[in-house]
Amino acid sequence: MTQEDLRNLFSSIGELESCKLIRDKLTGQSLGYGFVNYVKSTDAEKAISSLNGLRMQQKTIKVSYARPSTPLIKDANLYVSGLPKSMTQEDLQRIFHPFGRIITSRILVEPSTGMSRGVGFVRFDKRPEAENAISSLNGTIPAGAKDPVTVKFANNPSQKNQQVLQSLYAAASPTRRLAAPTTGPLYHQARSFSDLLSNVNMGLGVKRHLPSKCAGCTAPSAASSSCAPNYGICIFVYNLSPETDENILWQLFGPFGAVTSVKVIRDYQTQKCKGYGFVTMTNYEEAFLAVCSLNGYKLGDRVLQMSLTKPSGAA
DNA sequence: TACGATT
Structure with a gap:
Protein backbone atom coordinates (compact mmCIF):
# COMPACT_ATOMS: atom_id res chain seq x y z
CA MET A 1 0.00 0.00 0.00
CA THR A 2 1.21 3.48 -0.86
CA GLN A 3 0.70 6.71 1.01
CA GLU A 4 -1.86 7.63 -1.63
CA ASP A 5 -3.80 4.40 -1.05
CA LEU A 6 -3.85 5.19 2.65
CA ARG A 7 -5.09 8.70 2.00
CA ASN A 8 -7.79 7.49 -0.38
CA LEU A 9 -9.03 4.89 2.05
CA PHE A 10 -9.28 7.19 5.05
CA SER A 11 -10.41 10.37 3.30
CA SER A 12 -13.53 8.51 2.24
CA ILE A 13 -14.65 8.94 5.86
CA GLY A 14 -13.95 12.64 6.31
CA GLU A 15 -11.51 15.46 5.81
CA LEU A 16 -7.92 14.63 6.74
CA GLU A 17 -5.58 16.95 8.51
CA SER A 18 -2.57 14.72 7.77
CA CYS A 19 -1.71 11.21 6.75
CA LYS A 20 1.58 9.34 6.89
CA LEU A 21 2.61 5.86 5.85
CA ILE A 22 5.66 4.66 7.77
CA ARG A 23 8.42 3.32 5.56
CA ASP A 24 11.76 1.67 6.09
CA LYS A 25 14.45 4.34 6.08
CA LEU A 26 16.77 2.39 3.83
CA THR A 27 14.55 0.56 1.42
CA GLY A 28 11.48 2.79 1.36
CA GLN A 29 9.32 -0.29 1.83
CA SER A 30 6.13 0.18 3.80
CA LEU A 31 6.46 -1.07 7.36
CA GLY A 32 2.79 -1.92 7.34
CA TYR A 33 1.42 0.88 9.48
CA GLY A 34 0.76 4.58 9.40
CA PHE A 35 -0.92 7.54 11.05
CA VAL A 36 -4.00 9.46 10.01
CA ASN A 37 -5.22 12.72 11.56
CA TYR A 38 -8.79 13.83 10.97
CA VAL A 39 -9.94 17.41 11.19
CA LYS A 40 -13.00 16.29 13.15
CA SER A 41 -12.67 13.80 16.00
CA THR A 42 -16.03 12.27 15.08
CA ASP A 43 -14.53 11.21 11.74
CA ALA A 44 -11.74 9.46 13.62
CA GLU A 45 -14.37 7.51 15.53
CA LYS A 46 -16.16 6.69 12.29
CA ALA A 47 -12.91 5.49 10.71
CA ILE A 48 -12.30 3.13 13.59
CA SER A 49 -15.80 1.71 13.57
CA SER A 50 -15.99 1.27 9.81
CA LEU A 51 -12.40 0.38 8.84
CA ASN A 52 -11.03 -1.60 11.79
CA GLY A 53 -10.98 -5.28 10.94
CA LEU A 54 -11.39 -4.60 7.21
CA ARG A 55 -9.86 -7.37 5.13
CA MET A 56 -7.62 -6.15 2.35
CA GLN A 57 -5.89 -8.72 0.17
CA GLN A 58 -4.35 -11.19 2.61
CA LYS A 59 -4.41 -8.84 5.60
CA THR A 60 -6.86 -7.65 8.20
CA ILE A 61 -6.18 -4.03 9.00
CA LYS A 62 -6.31 -2.69 12.50
CA VAL A 63 -7.50 0.88 13.10
CA SER A 64 -7.30 2.37 16.57
CA TYR A 65 -6.45 5.59 18.31
CA ALA A 66 -2.72 6.25 18.18
CA ARG A 67 -0.98 6.06 21.51
CA PRO A 68 0.80 9.25 22.60
CA SER A 69 4.30 9.21 21.20
CA THR A 70 6.82 8.61 23.97
CA ASN A 156 13.59 -4.61 14.05
CA PRO A 157 12.44 -4.68 10.41
CA SER A 158 14.96 -2.06 9.37
CA GLN A 159 17.79 -4.12 10.90
CA LYS A 160 16.65 -7.07 8.86
CA ASN A 161 16.57 -5.04 5.67
CA GLN A 162 20.06 -3.78 6.40
CA GLN A 163 21.29 -7.36 6.65
CA VAL A 164 19.74 -8.23 3.31
CA LEU A 165 21.23 -5.16 1.64
CA GLN A 166 24.64 -5.87 3.13
CA SER A 167 24.53 -9.43 1.97
CA LEU A 168 23.52 -8.38 -1.55
CA TYR A 169 26.25 -5.78 -1.59
CA ALA A 170 28.85 -8.29 -0.44
CA ALA A 171 27.82 -10.66 -3.22
CA ALA A 172 27.99 -8.01 -5.91
CA SER A 173 31.02 -6.08 -4.70
CA PRO A 174 33.94 -6.09 -7.16
CA THR A 175 36.50 -5.65 -4.38
CA ARG A 176 35.24 -8.81 -2.73
CA ARG A 177 35.53 -10.72 -5.98
CA LEU A 178 39.05 -9.47 -6.56
CA ALA A 179 40.18 -10.01 -3.02
CA ALA A 180 39.03 -13.58 -2.76
CA PRO A 181 40.61 -15.52 -5.63
CA THR A 182 44.15 -16.19 -4.51
CA THR A 183 43.85 -16.47 -0.77
CA GLY A 184 40.23 -16.58 0.31
CA PRO A 185 38.32 -19.72 1.11
CA LEU A 186 35.98 -19.13 -1.82
CA TYR A 187 38.79 -19.82 -4.25
CA HIS A 188 39.69 -23.13 -2.71
CA GLN A 189 36.06 -23.97 -2.43
CA ALA A 190 35.43 -23.18 -6.07
CA ARG A 191 38.20 -25.41 -7.38
CA SER A 192 37.54 -28.51 -5.35
CA PHE A 193 33.83 -27.93 -5.63
CA SER A 194 33.87 -28.03 -9.41
CA ASP A 195 35.90 -31.25 -9.20
CA LEU A 196 33.23 -32.63 -6.96
CA LEU A 197 30.47 -31.60 -9.33
CA SER A 198 32.11 -33.11 -12.33
CA ASN A 199 32.30 -36.36 -10.41
CA VAL A 200 28.62 -36.12 -9.66
CA ASN A 201 27.75 -35.27 -13.23
CA MET A 202 29.67 -38.22 -14.57
CA GLY A 203 27.80 -40.45 -12.18
CA LEU A 204 30.99 -41.50 -10.44
CA GLY A 205 31.62 -41.91 -6.77
CA VAL A 206 32.40 -38.75 -4.88
CA LYS A 207 35.60 -38.03 -3.04
CA ARG A 208 35.09 -37.02 0.55
CA HIS A 209 37.34 -35.76 3.24
CA LEU A 210 35.65 -37.97 5.76
CA PRO A 211 34.75 -41.58 5.40
CA SER A 212 31.09 -40.77 5.16
CA LYS A 213 28.13 -42.93 5.70
CA CYS A 214 25.95 -40.17 4.31
CA ALA A 215 24.20 -39.26 7.50
CA GLY A 216 20.49 -38.89 7.12
CA CYS A 217 20.42 -40.66 3.79
CA THR A 218 20.00 -44.15 5.14
CA ALA A 219 16.24 -43.92 5.42
CA PRO A 220 14.76 -42.34 2.31
CA SER A 221 11.28 -42.73 3.75
CA ALA A 222 12.25 -40.12 6.33
CA ALA A 223 11.68 -37.44 3.73
CA SER A 224 9.06 -35.88 5.94
CA SER A 225 10.67 -33.27 8.11
CA SER A 226 9.81 -30.56 10.53
CA CYS A 227 10.21 -27.88 7.93
CA ALA A 228 7.26 -27.41 5.66
CA PRO A 229 7.11 -30.88 4.12
CA ASN A 230 4.84 -29.50 1.43
CA TYR A 231 7.52 -27.12 0.30
CA GLY A 232 10.45 -29.44 -0.04
CA ILE A 233 13.21 -31.32 1.68
CA CYS A 234 14.98 -29.56 4.52
CA ILE A 235 18.69 -30.16 5.04
CA PHE A 236 20.62 -29.41 8.22
CA VAL A 237 24.16 -28.15 7.59
CA TYR A 238 26.68 -28.10 10.43
CA ASN A 239 30.21 -26.81 11.03
CA LEU A 240 29.85 -23.59 9.07
CA SER A 241 32.28 -20.81 9.93
CA PRO A 242 31.10 -17.70 11.78
CA GLU A 243 31.52 -15.72 8.55
CA THR A 244 29.15 -17.89 6.54
CA ASP A 245 26.44 -16.05 4.67
CA GLU A 246 23.44 -17.11 2.61
CA ASN A 247 25.32 -16.77 -0.65
CA ILE A 248 27.68 -19.57 0.29
CA LEU A 249 24.80 -21.97 0.85
CA TRP A 250 23.17 -20.99 -2.45
CA GLN A 251 26.46 -21.60 -4.23
CA LEU A 252 27.02 -24.95 -2.56
CA PHE A 253 23.57 -26.42 -3.09
CA GLY A 254 22.33 -24.64 -6.22
CA PRO A 255 24.25 -26.87 -8.66
CA PHE A 256 22.47 -29.95 -7.33
CA GLY A 257 19.01 -28.71 -8.24
CA ALA A 258 16.15 -26.48 -7.18
CA VAL A 259 16.86 -24.72 -3.89
CA THR A 260 13.84 -22.90 -2.48
CA SER A 261 15.42 -21.35 0.60
CA VAL A 262 18.62 -21.13 2.59
CA LYS A 263 19.02 -20.00 6.17
CA VAL A 264 22.15 -19.21 8.13
CA ILE A 265 21.44 -19.30 11.86
CA ARG A 266 23.10 -16.31 13.49
CA ASP A 267 23.72 -15.05 16.98
CA TYR A 268 21.37 -12.15 17.43
CA GLN A 269 23.96 -9.93 19.13
CA THR A 270 27.00 -10.53 16.93
CA GLN A 271 25.23 -11.55 13.71
CA LYS A 272 27.88 -14.25 13.27
CA CYS A 273 26.82 -17.69 12.11
CA LYS A 274 26.29 -20.06 15.02
CA GLY A 275 27.84 -22.90 13.06
CA TYR A 276 24.82 -24.28 11.31
CA GLY A 277 22.12 -23.54 8.81
CA PHE A 278 19.27 -25.00 6.77
CA VAL A 279 18.71 -25.50 3.07
CA THR A 280 15.39 -26.48 1.55
CA MET A 281 15.34 -28.23 -1.81
CA THR A 282 12.32 -29.11 -3.93
CA ASN A 283 13.19 -32.59 -5.14
CA TYR A 284 14.09 -35.50 -2.95
CA GLU A 285 16.57 -37.02 -5.40
CA GLU A 286 18.49 -33.76 -5.75
CA ALA A 287 18.51 -33.19 -2.02
CA PHE A 288 19.69 -36.75 -1.48
CA LEU A 289 22.53 -36.30 -3.94
CA ALA A 290 23.49 -32.94 -2.44
CA VAL A 291 23.66 -34.38 1.07
CA CYS A 292 25.60 -37.42 -0.04
CA SER A 293 28.01 -35.28 -2.05
CA LEU A 294 28.51 -32.38 0.30
CA ASN A 295 28.64 -34.26 3.57
CA GLY A 296 32.31 -34.24 4.49
CA TYR A 297 33.06 -31.52 1.95
CA LYS A 298 35.85 -29.22 3.12
CA LEU A 299 34.87 -25.56 3.05
CA GLY A 300 37.80 -23.36 4.06
CA ASP A 301 39.34 -25.23 6.97
CA ARG A 302 36.11 -26.87 8.08
CA VAL A 303 34.66 -30.21 7.20
CA LEU A 304 30.95 -29.78 6.62
CA GLN A 305 28.48 -32.22 7.99
CA MET A 306 24.91 -32.44 6.84
CA SER A 307 21.81 -34.50 7.01
CA LEU A 308 18.12 -34.29 6.49
CA THR A 309 16.57 -32.42 9.37
CA LYS A 310 15.41 -34.35 12.36
CA PRO A 311 11.78 -35.29 11.84
CA SER A 312 9.56 -33.66 14.42
CA GLY A 313 6.82 -35.26 16.41
CA ALA A 314 7.45 -38.69 14.92
CA ALA A 315 6.70 -41.46 17.36
C1' DT B 1 26.58 -22.36 20.48
C1' DA B 2 24.64 -30.21 16.62
C1' DC B 3 18.02 -28.50 14.63
C1' DG B 4 15.61 -22.54 12.99
C1' DA B 5 11.18 -20.38 12.22
C1' DT B 6 11.09 -12.48 12.74
C1' DT B 7 4.35 -10.13 11.33
Missing part, protein backbone atom coordinates in the same frame (compact mmCIF):
# COMPACT_ATOMS: atom_id res chain seq x y z
CA PRO A 71 10.13 6.73 24.19
CA LEU A 72 8.45 4.31 26.60
CA ILE A 73 6.35 2.70 23.87
CA LYS A 74 9.37 2.00 21.68
CA ASP A 75 11.03 -1.44 21.45
CA ALA A 76 8.25 -3.17 23.35
CA ASN A 77 7.70 -5.89 20.78
CA LEU A 78 8.50 -9.49 21.72
CA TYR A 79 9.27 -12.51 19.60
CA VAL A 80 8.16 -15.80 21.10
CA SER A 81 9.26 -19.23 19.88
CA GLY A 82 8.92 -22.79 21.07
CA LEU A 83 5.17 -22.51 21.54
CA PRO A 84 3.11 -25.69 21.52
CA LYS A 85 1.41 -26.03 18.14
CA SER A 86 -1.94 -26.24 19.89
CA MET A 87 -1.56 -22.81 21.48
CA THR A 88 -3.97 -20.16 20.20
CA GLN A 89 -3.61 -16.41 20.14
CA GLU A 90 -5.98 -16.27 23.11
CA ASP A 91 -3.74 -18.65 25.06
CA LEU A 92 -0.76 -16.47 24.18
CA GLN A 93 -2.52 -13.36 25.47
CA ARG A 94 -3.52 -15.13 28.68
CA ILE A 95 0.11 -15.92 29.39
CA PHE A 96 1.40 -12.44 28.65
CA HIS A 97 -1.38 -10.23 29.96
CA PRO A 98 -0.23 -10.28 33.61
CA PHE A 99 2.78 -8.22 32.56
CA GLY A 100 1.00 -5.31 30.99
CA ARG A 101 -1.28 -4.01 28.29
CA ILE A 102 -0.98 -5.97 25.07
CA ILE A 103 -1.28 -3.86 21.93
CA THR A 104 -1.14 -6.69 19.41
CA SER A 105 -0.34 -10.35 19.43
CA ARG A 106 -0.24 -13.07 16.83
CA ILE A 107 0.84 -16.60 16.16
CA LEU A 108 2.43 -17.34 12.80
CA VAL A 109 0.94 -20.16 10.76
CA GLU A 110 1.96 -22.28 7.80
CA PRO A 111 0.12 -20.67 4.88
CA SER A 112 -0.77 -24.00 3.26
CA THR A 113 -2.17 -25.77 6.29
CA GLY A 114 -3.07 -23.00 8.71
CA MET A 115 -1.13 -24.92 11.36
CA SER A 116 0.75 -22.93 13.98
CA ARG A 117 4.46 -22.56 13.37
CA GLY A 118 5.03 -22.38 17.10
CA VAL A 119 6.27 -18.79 16.97
CA GLY A 120 4.57 -15.47 17.49
CA PHE A 121 4.73 -11.86 18.52
CA VAL A 122 3.45 -9.87 21.47
CA ARG A 123 3.65 -6.10 21.50
CA PHE A 124 3.24 -4.45 24.89
CA ASP A 125 2.20 -0.87 25.47
CA LYS A 126 5.39 -0.07 27.39
CA ARG A 127 8.96 -1.23 27.21
CA PRO A 128 9.24 -2.12 30.92
CA GLU A 129 6.22 -4.42 30.58
CA ALA A 130 8.03 -6.27 27.81
CA GLU A 131 11.20 -6.50 29.90
CA ASN A 132 9.26 -8.00 32.78
CA ALA A 133 7.61 -10.51 30.49
CA ILE A 134 11.01 -11.63 29.20
CA SER A 135 12.52 -12.10 32.62
CA SER A 136 9.47 -13.94 33.93
CA LEU A 137 8.56 -16.08 30.93
CA ASN A 138 11.70 -16.80 28.94
CA GLY A 139 12.70 -20.42 29.40
CA THR A 140 9.53 -21.37 31.24
CA ILE A 141 7.26 -24.23 30.25
CA PRO A 142 3.66 -23.20 29.58
CA ALA A 143 0.96 -25.15 31.41
CA GLY A 144 0.29 -28.38 29.56
CA ALA A 145 3.37 -28.02 27.32
CA LYS A 146 6.54 -30.06 27.51
CA ASP A 147 9.13 -27.68 26.10
CA PRO A 148 10.21 -24.25 27.32
CA VAL A 149 9.42 -21.14 25.33
CA THR A 150 11.92 -18.52 24.21
CA VAL A 151 10.85 -14.91 24.78
CA LYS A 152 13.02 -12.09 23.48
CA PHE A 153 12.80 -8.72 21.82
CA ALA A 154 11.74 -8.97 18.20
CA ASN A 155 14.08 -8.04 15.42
Whole structure:
Protein backbone atom coordinates (compact mmCIF):
# COMPACT_ATOMS: atom_id res chain seq x y z
CA MET A 1 0.00 0.00 0.00
CA THR A 2 1.21 3.48 -0.86
CA GLN A 3 0.70 6.71 1.01
CA GLU A 4 -1.86 7.63 -1.63
CA ASP A 5 -3.80 4.40 -1.05
CA LEU A 6 -3.85 5.19 2.65
CA ARG A 7 -5.09 8.70 2.00
CA ASN A 8 -7.79 7.49 -0.38
CA LEU A 9 -9.03 4.89 2.05
CA PHE A 10 -9.28 7.19 5.05
CA SER A 11 -10.41 10.37 3.30
CA SER A 12 -13.53 8.51 2.24
CA ILE A 13 -14.65 8.94 5.86
CA GLY A 14 -13.95 12.64 6.31
CA GLU A 15 -11.51 15.46 5.81
CA LEU A 16 -7.92 14.63 6.74
CA GLU A 17 -5.58 16.95 8.51
CA SER A 18 -2.57 14.72 7.77
CA CYS A 19 -1.71 11.21 6.75
CA LYS A 20 1.58 9.34 6.89
CA LEU A 21 2.61 5.86 5.85
CA ILE A 22 5.66 4.66 7.77
CA ARG A 23 8.42 3.32 5.56
CA ASP A 24 11.76 1.67 6.09
CA LYS A 25 14.45 4.34 6.08
CA LEU A 26 16.77 2.39 3.83
CA THR A 27 14.55 0.56 1.42
CA GLY A 28 11.48 2.79 1.36
CA GLN A 29 9.32 -0.29 1.83
CA SER A 30 6.13 0.18 3.80
CA LEU A 31 6.46 -1.07 7.36
CA GLY A 32 2.79 -1.92 7.34
CA TYR A 33 1.42 0.88 9.48
CA GLY A 34 0.76 4.58 9.40
CA PHE A 35 -0.92 7.54 11.05
CA VAL A 36 -4.00 9.46 10.01
CA ASN A 37 -5.22 12.72 11.56
CA TYR A 38 -8.79 13.83 10.97
CA VAL A 39 -9.94 17.41 11.19
CA LYS A 40 -13.00 16.29 13.15
CA SER A 41 -12.67 13.80 16.00
CA THR A 42 -16.03 12.27 15.08
CA ASP A 43 -14.53 11.21 11.74
CA ALA A 44 -11.74 9.46 13.62
CA GLU A 45 -14.37 7.51 15.53
CA LYS A 46 -16.16 6.69 12.29
CA ALA A 47 -12.91 5.49 10.71
CA ILE A 48 -12.30 3.13 13.59
CA SER A 49 -15.80 1.71 13.57
CA SER A 50 -15.99 1.27 9.81
CA LEU A 51 -12.40 0.38 8.84
CA ASN A 52 -11.03 -1.60 11.79
CA GLY A 53 -10.98 -5.28 10.94
CA LEU A 54 -11.39 -4.60 7.21
CA ARG A 55 -9.86 -7.37 5.13
CA MET A 56 -7.62 -6.15 2.35
CA GLN A 57 -5.89 -8.72 0.17
CA GLN A 58 -4.35 -11.19 2.61
CA LYS A 59 -4.41 -8.84 5.60
CA THR A 60 -6.86 -7.65 8.20
CA ILE A 61 -6.18 -4.03 9.00
CA LYS A 62 -6.31 -2.69 12.50
CA VAL A 63 -7.50 0.88 13.10
CA SER A 64 -7.30 2.37 16.57
CA TYR A 65 -6.45 5.59 18.31
CA ALA A 66 -2.72 6.25 18.18
CA ARG A 67 -0.98 6.06 21.51
CA PRO A 68 0.80 9.25 22.60
CA SER A 69 4.30 9.21 21.20
CA THR A 70 6.82 8.61 23.97
CA PRO A 71 10.13 6.73 24.19
CA LEU A 72 8.45 4.31 26.60
CA ILE A 73 6.35 2.70 23.87
CA LYS A 74 9.37 2.00 21.68
CA ASP A 75 11.03 -1.44 21.45
CA ALA A 76 8.25 -3.17 23.35
CA ASN A 77 7.70 -5.89 20.78
CA LEU A 78 8.50 -9.49 21.72
CA TYR A 79 9.27 -12.51 19.60
CA VAL A 80 8.16 -15.80 21.10
CA SER A 81 9.26 -19.23 19.88
CA GLY A 82 8.92 -22.79 21.07
CA LEU A 83 5.17 -22.51 21.54
CA PRO A 84 3.11 -25.69 21.52
CA LYS A 85 1.41 -26.03 18.14
CA SER A 86 -1.94 -26.24 19.89
CA MET A 87 -1.56 -22.81 21.48
CA THR A 88 -3.97 -20.16 20.20
CA GLN A 89 -3.61 -16.41 20.14
CA GLU A 90 -5.98 -16.27 23.11
CA ASP A 91 -3.74 -18.65 25.06
CA LEU A 92 -0.76 -16.47 24.18
CA GLN A 93 -2.52 -13.36 25.47
CA ARG A 94 -3.52 -15.13 28.68
CA ILE A 95 0.11 -15.92 29.39
CA PHE A 96 1.40 -12.44 28.65
CA HIS A 97 -1.38 -10.23 29.96
CA PRO A 98 -0.23 -10.28 33.61
CA PHE A 99 2.78 -8.22 32.56
CA GLY A 100 1.00 -5.31 30.99
CA ARG A 101 -1.28 -4.01 28.29
CA ILE A 102 -0.98 -5.97 25.07
CA ILE A 103 -1.28 -3.86 21.93
CA THR A 104 -1.14 -6.69 19.41
CA SER A 105 -0.34 -10.35 19.43
CA ARG A 106 -0.24 -13.07 16.83
CA ILE A 107 0.84 -16.60 16.16
CA LEU A 108 2.43 -17.34 12.80
CA VAL A 109 0.94 -20.16 10.76
CA GLU A 110 1.96 -22.28 7.80
CA PRO A 111 0.12 -20.67 4.88
CA SER A 112 -0.77 -24.00 3.26
CA THR A 113 -2.17 -25.77 6.29
CA GLY A 114 -3.07 -23.00 8.71
CA MET A 115 -1.13 -24.92 11.36
CA SER A 116 0.75 -22.93 13.98
CA ARG A 117 4.46 -22.56 13.37
CA GLY A 118 5.03 -22.38 17.10
CA VAL A 119 6.27 -18.79 16.97
CA GLY A 120 4.57 -15.47 17.49
CA PHE A 121 4.73 -11.86 18.52
CA VAL A 122 3.45 -9.87 21.47
CA ARG A 123 3.65 -6.10 21.50
CA PHE A 124 3.24 -4.45 24.89
CA ASP A 125 2.20 -0.87 25.47
CA LYS A 126 5.39 -0.07 27.39
CA ARG A 127 8.96 -1.23 27.21
CA PRO A 128 9.24 -2.12 30.92
CA GLU A 129 6.22 -4.42 30.58
CA ALA A 130 8.03 -6.27 27.81
CA GLU A 131 11.20 -6.50 29.90
CA ASN A 132 9.26 -8.00 32.78
CA ALA A 133 7.61 -10.51 30.49
CA ILE A 134 11.01 -11.63 29.20
CA SER A 135 12.52 -12.10 32.62
CA SER A 136 9.47 -13.94 33.93
CA LEU A 137 8.56 -16.08 30.93
CA ASN A 138 11.70 -16.80 28.94
CA GLY A 139 12.70 -20.42 29.40
CA THR A 140 9.53 -21.37 31.24
CA ILE A 141 7.26 -24.23 30.25
CA PRO A 142 3.66 -23.20 29.58
CA ALA A 143 0.96 -25.15 31.41
CA GLY A 144 0.29 -28.38 29.56
CA ALA A 145 3.37 -28.02 27.32
CA LYS A 146 6.54 -30.06 27.51
CA ASP A 147 9.13 -27.68 26.10
CA PRO A 148 10.21 -24.25 27.32
CA VAL A 149 9.42 -21.14 25.33
CA THR A 150 11.92 -18.52 24.21
CA VAL A 151 10.85 -14.91 24.78
CA LYS A 152 13.02 -12.09 23.48
CA PHE A 153 12.80 -8.72 21.82
CA ALA A 154 11.74 -8.97 18.20
CA ASN A 155 14.08 -8.04 15.42
CA ASN A 156 13.59 -4.61 14.05
CA PRO A 157 12.44 -4.68 10.41
CA SER A 158 14.96 -2.06 9.37
CA GLN A 159 17.79 -4.12 10.90
CA LYS A 160 16.65 -7.07 8.86
CA ASN A 161 16.57 -5.04 5.67
CA GLN A 162 20.06 -3.78 6.40
CA GLN A 163 21.29 -7.36 6.65
CA VAL A 164 19.74 -8.23 3.31
CA LEU A 165 21.23 -5.16 1.64
CA GLN A 166 24.64 -5.87 3.13
CA SER A 167 24.53 -9.43 1.97
CA LEU A 168 23.52 -8.38 -1.55
CA TYR A 169 26.25 -5.78 -1.59
CA ALA A 170 28.85 -8.29 -0.44
CA ALA A 171 27.82 -10.66 -3.22
CA ALA A 172 27.99 -8.01 -5.91
CA SER A 173 31.02 -6.08 -4.70
CA PRO A 174 33.94 -6.09 -7.16
CA THR A 175 36.50 -5.65 -4.38
CA ARG A 176 35.24 -8.81 -2.73
CA ARG A 177 35.53 -10.72 -5.98
CA LEU A 178 39.05 -9.47 -6.56
CA ALA A 179 40.18 -10.01 -3.02
CA ALA A 180 39.03 -13.58 -2.76
CA PRO A 181 40.61 -15.52 -5.63
CA THR A 182 44.15 -16.19 -4.51
CA THR A 183 43.85 -16.47 -0.77
CA GLY A 184 40.23 -16.58 0.31
CA PRO A 185 38.32 -19.72 1.11
CA LEU A 186 35.98 -19.13 -1.82
CA TYR A 187 38.79 -19.82 -4.25
CA HIS A 188 39.69 -23.13 -2.71
CA GLN A 189 36.06 -23.97 -2.43
CA ALA A 190 35.43 -23.18 -6.07
CA ARG A 191 38.20 -25.41 -7.38
CA SER A 192 37.54 -28.51 -5.35
CA PHE A 193 33.83 -27.93 -5.63
CA SER A 194 33.87 -28.03 -9.41
CA ASP A 195 35.90 -31.25 -9.20
CA LEU A 196 33.23 -32.63 -6.96
CA LEU A 197 30.47 -31.60 -9.33
CA SER A 198 32.11 -33.11 -12.33
CA ASN A 199 32.30 -36.36 -10.41
CA VAL A 200 28.62 -36.12 -9.66
CA ASN A 201 27.75 -35.27 -13.23
CA MET A 202 29.67 -38.22 -14.57
CA GLY A 203 27.80 -40.45 -12.18
CA LEU A 204 30.99 -41.50 -10.44
CA GLY A 205 31.62 -41.91 -6.77
CA VAL A 206 32.40 -38.75 -4.88
CA LYS A 207 35.60 -38.03 -3.04
CA ARG A 208 35.09 -37.02 0.55
CA HIS A 209 37.34 -35.76 3.24
CA LEU A 210 35.65 -37.97 5.76
CA PRO A 211 34.75 -41.58 5.40
CA SER A 212 31.09 -40.77 5.16
CA LYS A 213 28.13 -42.93 5.70
CA CYS A 214 25.95 -40.17 4.31
CA ALA A 215 24.20 -39.26 7.50
CA GLY A 216 20.49 -38.89 7.12
CA CYS A 217 20.42 -40.66 3.79
CA THR A 218 20.00 -44.15 5.14
CA ALA A 219 16.24 -43.92 5.42
CA PRO A 220 14.76 -42.34 2.31
CA SER A 221 11.28 -42.73 3.75
CA ALA A 222 12.25 -40.12 6.33
CA ALA A 223 11.68 -37.44 3.73
CA SER A 224 9.06 -35.88 5.94
CA SER A 225 10.67 -33.27 8.11
CA SER A 226 9.81 -30.56 10.53
CA CYS A 227 10.21 -27.88 7.93
CA ALA A 228 7.26 -27.41 5.66
CA PRO A 229 7.11 -30.88 4.12
CA ASN A 230 4.84 -29.50 1.43
CA TYR A 231 7.52 -27.12 0.30
CA GLY A 232 10.45 -29.44 -0.04
CA ILE A 233 13.21 -31.32 1.68
CA CYS A 234 14.98 -29.56 4.52
CA ILE A 235 18.69 -30.16 5.04
CA PHE A 236 20.62 -29.41 8.22
CA VAL A 237 24.16 -28.15 7.59
CA TYR A 238 26.68 -28.10 10.43
CA ASN A 239 30.21 -26.81 11.03
CA LEU A 240 29.85 -23.59 9.07
CA SER A 241 32.28 -20.81 9.93
CA PRO A 242 31.10 -17.70 11.78
CA GLU A 243 31.52 -15.72 8.55
CA THR A 244 29.15 -17.89 6.54
CA ASP A 245 26.44 -16.05 4.67
CA GLU A 246 23.44 -17.11 2.61
CA ASN A 247 25.32 -16.77 -0.65
CA ILE A 248 27.68 -19.57 0.29
CA LEU A 249 24.80 -21.97 0.85
CA TRP A 250 23.17 -20.99 -2.45
CA GLN A 251 26.46 -21.60 -4.23
CA LEU A 252 27.02 -24.95 -2.56
CA PHE A 253 23.57 -26.42 -3.09
CA GLY A 254 22.33 -24.64 -6.22
CA PRO A 255 24.25 -26.87 -8.66
CA PHE A 256 22.47 -29.95 -7.33
CA GLY A 257 19.01 -28.71 -8.24
CA ALA A 258 16.15 -26.48 -7.18
CA VAL A 259 16.86 -24.72 -3.89
CA THR A 260 13.84 -22.90 -2.48
CA SER A 261 15.42 -21.35 0.60
CA VAL A 262 18.62 -21.13 2.59
CA LYS A 263 19.02 -20.00 6.17
CA VAL A 264 22.15 -19.21 8.13
CA ILE A 265 21.44 -19.30 11.86
CA ARG A 266 23.10 -16.31 13.49
CA ASP A 267 23.72 -15.05 16.98
CA TYR A 268 21.37 -12.15 17.43
CA GLN A 269 23.96 -9.93 19.13
CA THR A 270 27.00 -10.53 16.93
CA GLN A 271 25.23 -11.55 13.71
CA LYS A 272 27.88 -14.25 13.27
CA CYS A 273 26.82 -17.69 12.11
CA LYS A 274 26.29 -20.06 15.02
CA GLY A 275 27.84 -22.90 13.06
CA TYR A 276 24.82 -24.28 11.31
CA GLY A 277 22.12 -23.54 8.81
CA PHE A 278 19.27 -25.00 6.77
CA VAL A 279 18.71 -25.50 3.07
CA THR A 280 15.39 -26.48 1.55
CA MET A 281 15.34 -28.23 -1.81
CA THR A 282 12.32 -29.11 -3.93
CA ASN A 283 13.19 -32.59 -5.14
CA TYR A 284 14.09 -35.50 -2.95
CA GLU A 285 16.57 -37.02 -5.40
CA GLU A 286 18.49 -33.76 -5.75
CA ALA A 287 18.51 -33.19 -2.02
CA PHE A 288 19.69 -36.75 -1.48
CA LEU A 289 22.53 -36.30 -3.94
CA ALA A 290 23.49 -32.94 -2.44
CA VAL A 291 23.66 -34.38 1.07
CA CYS A 292 25.60 -37.42 -0.04
CA SER A 293 28.01 -35.28 -2.05
CA LEU A 294 28.51 -32.38 0.30
CA ASN A 295 28.64 -34.26 3.57
CA GLY A 296 32.31 -34.24 4.49
CA TYR A 297 33.06 -31.52 1.95
CA LYS A 298 35.85 -29.22 3.12
CA LEU A 299 34.87 -25.56 3.05
CA GLY A 300 37.80 -23.36 4.06
CA ASP A 301 39.34 -25.23 6.97
CA ARG A 302 36.11 -26.87 8.08
CA VAL A 303 34.66 -30.21 7.20
CA LEU A 304 30.95 -29.78 6.62
CA GLN A 305 28.48 -32.22 7.99
CA MET A 306 24.91 -32.44 6.84
CA SER A 307 21.81 -34.50 7.01
CA LEU A 308 18.12 -34.29 6.49
CA THR A 309 16.57 -32.42 9.37
CA LYS A 310 15.41 -34.35 12.36
CA PRO A 311 11.78 -35.29 11.84
CA SER A 312 9.56 -33.66 14.42
CA GLY A 313 6.82 -35.26 16.41
CA ALA A 314 7.45 -38.69 14.92
CA ALA A 315 6.70 -41.46 17.36
C1' DT B 1 26.58 -22.36 20.48
C1' DA B 2 24.64 -30.21 16.62
C1' DC B 3 18.02 -28.50 14.63
C1' DG B 4 15.61 -22.54 12.99
C1' DA B 5 11.18 -20.38 12.22
C1' DT B 6 11.09 -12.48 12.74
C1' DT B 7 4.35 -10.13 11.33
